[in-house]
Amino acid sequence: MRVSLCFLSFLLLPTFAAGASREIVEIQRDLATLQDQIRTLSSGTNEKLTALTVLLQQTLESANNTNKAVAVLESRMNDRLEKQTVTSGQTIAVMGSKVDQMSNDFTSVRNALGDMVARMGKLEQRLVDLDNTLRTIQAPPPAPTASAGGVGGAPMIPADTLYDSGVRDMMTGKTELALKEFNDYLQLYGELAKAPEAQYNIGLIHFDLKDWPNALKDFDAVLERYSTATNDSKAPDALLMKGRTLVKMDRRTDGAKEFRGLLTKYPSHPLAKTACTELKALGLSCAAAAVPLKKKKARA
Numbered sequence: 001m002r003v004s005l006c007f008l009s010f011l012l013l014p015t016f017a018a019g020a021s022r023e024i025v026e027i028q029r030d031l032a033t034l035q036d037q038i039r040t041l042s043s044g045t046n047e048k049l050t051a052l053t054v055l056l057q058q059t060l061e062s063a064n065n066t067n068k069a070v071a072v073l074e075s076r077m078n079d080r081l082e083k084q085t086v087t088s089g090q091t092i093a094v095m096g097s098k099v100d101q102m103s104n105d106f107t108s109v110r111n112a113l114g115d116m117v118a119r120m121g122k123l124e125q126r127l128v129d130l131d132n133t134l135r136t137i138q139a140p141p142p143a144p145t146a147s148a149g150g151v152g153g154a155p156m157i158p159a160d161t162l163y164d165s166g167v168r169d170m171m172t173g174k175t176e177l178a179l180k181e182f183n184d185y186l187q188l189y190g191e192l193a194k195a196p197e198a199q200y201n202i203g204l205i206h207f208d209l210k211d212w213p214n215a216l217k218d219f220d221a222v223l224e225r226y227s228t229a230t231n232d233s234k235a236p237d238a239l240l241m242k243g244r245t246l247v248k249m250d251r252r253t254d255g256a257k258e259f260r261g262l263l264t265k266y267p268s269h270p271l272a273k274t275a276c277t278e279l280k281a282l283g284l285s286c287a288a289a290a291v292p293l294k295k296k297k298a299r300a
Contacts, residue, residue, distance in 0.1 A: 110281070110283070156188065157184075157188075159185065159188070159189040159192055159194070160194075162181055162184060162185045162188070162189070163181075163182075163185050163189075163194050163197075163198060165181050166178045166181035166182045166185060166198065166201065167201065169181060170182075170201060170204070170205060175205050175208070175209065178201070178205060179202060179205055182198040182199075182201050182202045182205075183202065185198045186198050186199060186202075195226060196222055196225075196226035196227075196233060196234040197233075197234055199218060199221050199222050199225070199226060199234075200218070200219070200222050200234045200237055200238055200241075202218045203215050203218030203219045203221075203222065203238070203241060203245075204241065206218055207241060207244070207245060210248075212245050212248050212249045213249075215241070215245045216242065216245045216246070216249070219238045219239075219241050219242040219245060220238075220242065222234050222235070222237075222238035223235060223238050223239065223242070235265075235266075236262055236265075236266045236269045236271045236272075237271065239258050239259075239261055239262040239265075239266075239275075240258075240259070240262055240271050240274060240275055240278070242255075242258045243255040243256070243257075243258030243259045243262070243275070243278060244278070246258060247278075247282070252282055255278075255282070256279060256282055256284055259275040259276075259278050259279050259286075260275075260279070262275040263275050263276065263286065
């Protein structure tokens with residue numbers, strides 16, 4: 001029995017051997033194919049990696065070149081901005097300096113205009129005074145009268161003579177003598193018609209001497225002592241000169257108030273136009289202040 005099995009195994013052994021050999025060949029062939037595919041895949045991958053590496057290097061070079069170009073452009077822009085900033089700053093500084101200079105020139109012109117207006121007003125007033133003086137001189141002299149009640153025990157000088165002497169000395173520059181004569185006139189003839197003019201002339205002399213406080217007192221005296229309902233001939237002149245004196249004392253608001261007072265109280269007086277000019281020189285409107293209306297009493 002054992003012999004038979006051995007014999008059968010011997011017979012079947014070549015058959016199994018042949019089958020196993022075919023399977024091994026096929027496995028070997030599959031391995032070779034797989035190796036070829038691996039080589040092919042490896043070769044393609046290496047080529048792709050190489051191409052990708054080259055592309056990446058090119059991209060990096062482009063990025064570096066772009067960064068350099070951007071840096072150069074940024075540097076140029078910064079240089080131009082700095083130059084433009086410097087140039088603009090210089091231009092603005094020059095323009096600001098010119099604007100300041102124009103402002104100073106305008107202020108100087110306005111001040112010069114104000115001084116010119118004041119001088120013209122003084123000249124106008126001097127012409128009026130000169131006309132009055134000429135009329136006084138041309139008038140026949142009054143009969144001389146003497147009295148023991150003069151100033152300092154001296155004989156009393158006639159009122160017109162004393163006043164005319166004061167005007168004459170004031171016009172010829174003898175200010176101290178003129179002041180004495182006008183003050184003597186006020187002491188002796190303070191109730192006569194020319195007393196306001198004598199007080200006003202004292203204010204003019206102090207104004208010309210730039211003695212602003214005394215000039216202000218003198219013009220106030222004209223307005224307070226000699227401006228009545230029946231005699232206010234020098235009130236407009238005193239208001240105008242008081243306003244000018246206050247402006248000289250750097251009290252521009254108070255001065256403008258006096259000019260407006262002249263316009264309100266004496267709108268048709270020849271000096272109203274001068275007061276308007278003074279207000280314009282101060283940069284103000286010359287419209288007269290409105291007089292408030294009296295309220296009507298309510299009926300019982």
